[in-house]
Amino acid sequence: MKFLARRVGFYAITAWAAVTLNFLIPRMLPGDPVQSLINRYQGSIPSSAVHSLYVLFGLDTKKSLWQQYVEYWQQILHGDLGLSFVHYPTPVSEVIAQSLPWTIGLVGIATIISVVGGSLVGVYLGWRRGSWADGIVPVTTFFSSVPYFWLGLLFISLFAVTWRWLPPGQGYDTALTPGWTPAFVGSVLQHALLPALTIVLSSVAGWILGMRNMMVTVTSEDYVTVAQAKGLSERRVMFGYAARNAILPQVSGFALSLGFVVSGTLVMEMVFSYPGIGYELFQAIGGKDYPLMQGIFLVITFSVLAMNILADIVYVILDPRTRQEA
Amino acid sequence: MTAPTTSAAFPASAARERRPILEIRDLVVDYGYGEDRVHALRGVNLTLHEGEVLGLAGESGCGKSTLVYAATRLLAPPGYISAGEVLFHPEGGGEPIDVLRQDERSLRAARWQDTAIVFQGAMNSLNPVYRIGRQLTDTIAAHRPEMTRPEREERARELLSMVGIAPNRISSFPHQLSGGMRQRVMIAMALALEPRVLIMDEPTTALDVVMQRQILEQIMELRDRLGFAVVFITHDVSLLIEIADRIAIMYAGEIVEDAPAQDVYRRPRHPYSDGLLHSFPPLRGPRRELAGIPGSPPDLAHLPSGCPFRDRCAFAWDACAAIPPRLVPPAVPGDSPGRLVACLRHDPQAVRYGGFEPLPAPDRLAL
Amino acid sequence: MSNMPLDVVPVDAAAAAESAQVDTVVPSRQRFVFLRGAKAITGLVILGVFAVIAIVGPWIAPYDPDEMTADLLVHPSWHHLMGTDHLGRDIFSQLIVGTRGVMIVGLVAGVIATVLAIAVGVSAGFLGGVGDEVLSSLSNIFLVIPALPLIIIICSQLSDAGNFVVALVLAFTGWAWGARLLRAQTLSLRRRDFIEAARASGEKTWRIVWFETLPNLTAIIASSFISTVTFAVLSQTTLAFIGVTSVSDWSWGSILYWAQGNQALARGAWWWFVPAGLLIALLGMALSLVNFGIDEFVNPRLRLAGLTPREMRRRKIRPRIGFTVVAKDAPRAVARPAVVPVTELDEPADESLPADAVDAPTGFEPPASLRRSATPDSTGPADHEEAAR
Secondary structure, eight states: OHHHHHHHHHHHHHHHHHHHHHHHHHHHSSSOHHHHHHHHTTTTSOHHHHHHHHHHHTOOTTSOHHHHHHHHHHHHHTTOOOBOSTTTTSBHHHHHHHHHHHHIIIIIHHHHHHHHHHHHHHHHHHHTTTSGGGGHHHHHHHHHHSOHHHHHHHHIIIIIIISOOSOSSSSSOTTSOOSSOHHHHHHHHHHHHHHHHHHHHHHHHHHHHHHHHHHHHHHTSHHHHHHHHTTOOHHIIIIIIIIHHHHHHHHHHHHHHHHHHHHHHHHHHHHHTOTTHHHHHHHHHHTTOHHHHHHHHHHHHHHHHHHHHHHHHHHHHHOGGGGOOO | OOOOSSOSSSOOOOOOOOOEEEEEEEEEEEEOSSTTOEEEEEEEEEEEETTOEEEEEOSTTSSHHHHHHHHTTOOOTTEEEEEEEEEEOOTTSOOOEETTTOOHHHHHHHTTTSEEEEOSOHHHHSOTTSOHHHHHHHHHHHHOTTSOHHHHHHHHHHHHHHTTOOGGGGGOOGGGSOHHHHHHHHHHHHTTTOOSEEEEESTTTTSOHHHHHHHHHHHHHHHHHHOOEEEEEESOHHHHHHHOSEEEEEETTEEEEEEEHHHHHHSOOSHHHHHHHTTSOOSSSSOOOOOOOSSOOOOGGGOOSSOTTGGGOTTOOGGGGTOOOOOBOOSSTTOOTTOEEOOGGGOHHHHHHTTOOOOOOOGGGOO | OOOHHHHTGGGGHHHHHHHHTTTSSOOGGGTTGGGOSHHHHHHHHHHHHHHHHHHHHHHHOSSOTTOOOSOTTOOOOSSSTTOBOTTOOBHHHHHHHHHHHHHHHHHHHHHHHHHHHHHHHHHHHHHOHHHHHHHHHHHHHHHHSOHHHHHHHHHHHSSSOOHHHHHHHHHHHHOHHHHHHHHHHHHHHHTSHHHHHHHHTTOOHHHIIIIIIGGGGHHHHHHHHHHHHHHHHHHHHHHHHTTOSOTTSOOHHHHHHHHHHTTTTTTTOHHHHHHHHHHHHHHHHHHHHHHHHHHHHHOGGGSOSSSOHHHHHHTTOOOOTTSOOBOTTSOOSOSSOOSOOOOSOOOOOOSOSGGGGTTOTTOOOOOHHHHGGGSTTTTOHHHHHHHHO
16 A cells, blocks of 8 residues: 555645645735735724734734744634635635535536546547547647637537527526526536536547557557457457556546646636636636635645545556555 | 487477478568568468477567567557468368458457467566456457356466466466566466467566576476477577477578478578577587677668678678578488578579579588 | 646657667757658648747737727728727737737746756656655646646736746746656666666766757657647636736737627627637647657657558558558568579668667567567556556
């Protein structure tokens, strides 16, 4: 289990680094934008909230940096990320708690579809090299060269504005009351379709290409030739021997590129006004809501780390060599 | 063919009926598809007989492995076969089958039953993510669908103990085995369906000497028991002399000498075989000087005209630059029937046809 | 920003390069041969056109991009090639003028990030031990931390982030992937004979790094530079689009920002947001093409030797693992020539095969099993743990 121990250590360091970056950035950059925000809301912010903002953004210059750092950690560990100014006076943690499920639902499902579908197509393309299927590669390259958000704009203008097949944005029909009613669930699904489609289309190319190239590499391994020499069925050689091994780097590649994938999908939420974390971030940018931005950064980083741990567990299940006793 | 008397460790089988089992005819293999492709094999003829141990020797890159991979159609792209026939004679007589014309379905069905292979890289021959047992049983399952799961597992255990591995290793992963054990597993796997031909591509190169010997003894013992024919590829000619019945020496994508093992050892007819023999210390017998071969093998993409070996050959003369040699019986009276050599010193007819004055085979090559 | 997985492409380049022997000491003249293929050249030409527009943009633009006219939201016409926006400003001019910002950010961020990546990656690969642990953990941390929110935090707290500031921030957040690739490649290079020989003969480390290692990393460095430029261009566009950077500077992203903010979609003003996106896509495609060219060079297994895929299909050659193609009708140069006198003597052949594999696109590629004999256990558990990190 040395492998997992190492990984856990790495995640601990990464989490620490993210929190520390969050601590350092407002202190190192010139100006105190948060101070001016506090001044603007003078009187209406409860003093405890003012204190937590002071701790978060280092406005209390009388304390030493180290003291500030300790206090900062204490506050973060209590889940206090300050007040949101855009949603004044809701605490940042509450804003995030409300929007996170939307993001997980949309981005999670779209990414799973993209990774699984892309990998399957990649397996086929890598196995059948030199057939017509190679023609798919340039098409997918185009989709991966387009920014996510622009594809979103294009789809909205086609599917929502021109043809009026699907709603142009929002998470659900605002005329409905949220709840587990068929109408509401249907509306949620309907609203998620277009953003999900866009995420899948623009991210699937990377997974196709990655898997294809890994397949090409793995198929020249001896054990694939041995499997063919043994006269196993095509399916068995392709999936059991080639793809089964090519998937390993794909899993670790997935873990590493999650940060990028998530970043891209956040912008997608902005385009679709989808009520997730990304849209909150967009609103925070517009309203110069620094506490919300920094809170979102932390939460996203921790979510990515959590997904990395999941990917590691999958990797350990898939690769017996990592299970070796130390 | 004569039964050699020197080899005590591996008594080569007495001459069996010389019925061919695998015939390779005029096999041409290219690498690359465009104009600048390379001819890795340039018209190779070779016959393997039932129960025979055929050694295939030559320097790295001479095409030994390419030959057997092409003959089994396992050669990876960009290699491809551009001419020739590979005839496999089915058990109990009948029309031979051209492996190169076989459709995918029947080729797949015939594989591993007819010809099994032990690959060069034992380390990479096993799928790292499957247990040994699974890799043994899936072979059996593919060809013996009538066997039940417990029967297949029983067979896998039996195979493992046959090559000297504890049957409980069936649930090990490849990375939990040593290099020698992995190679034994590969041998066990190759014998799973009791094939008629076993191809071994430098099966012991990566192993230490003790392990090499153990594995070789084991293979020869199994061969005597099960009676399969063996094609044994190595660059170690002295090893072949001990275990092989017949040896084919390859150079630059061609066979340059094909003769009974003891004849190659005692009376080499091609200057390259001669050089190859003198680059290894003999395991037995009198001491002799190690000479080696000057120069290095030619670039297959830019082969010289005539004989590809001429640049390194002590007996080359101007005819060698003009006439590509062909495999002919050596011009030495009293040689074993069926032995062949591709050297102009033994082919006065071709030399004369090319308009040169033939030179006799030097004493060294006409012992 | 979005399209990270594209950069995953060269992930196995290091492993492949090891077996393909591409970089046994490359003569300096041939150092950029990887830019020779048709794909790479197409990409470079497109990049060149963009570079020219970036330089001369403000002079060739037909209008002042900020000049408001009474032609509000007009369709594309000869008068306004790509129509106008809600204030009557010429979109074609905005696109041309905006090219500069995109290119500057891409180039500056690419250069700085690549320098960082070389510094971290090559030293990690060369130091080994604790130094390697620390440096590669550092790059992995930067890989895992989602870049966009971090960039947004930094850029939005800097009042009015200009192009150079944005480029700096992007370089600071985008160097890690290249460092990872370079480290892997340096590690494999370090075990190569000629580096070992240089060490054994007592050459100084900086000399080994500068003269023996870096020249052989050119392809990987170029590939990681291109990837970083792609990352920077897409990020810059994204940042401008969501309004983090200064919206008064023209760039393709800020055009989209104005379009989105002024209901271009609802108004059906497609000419407002379609061209900018297509330009980004074109630039991205050009960069990918260059990278594909490099990748096919580094990883010969991705290349179908000698023939184009179409030609192969026409001749019904379908390379497959495990079922060697039998193409007996293919024209053959020489088989086994009949015994016919040949008068002229050919030049003696070159010594070794792999040496010219750099140059010849169809270098003799022996089967995998032949190649691997030197490192029989190259995929041990250690390597895999490495791959997982």
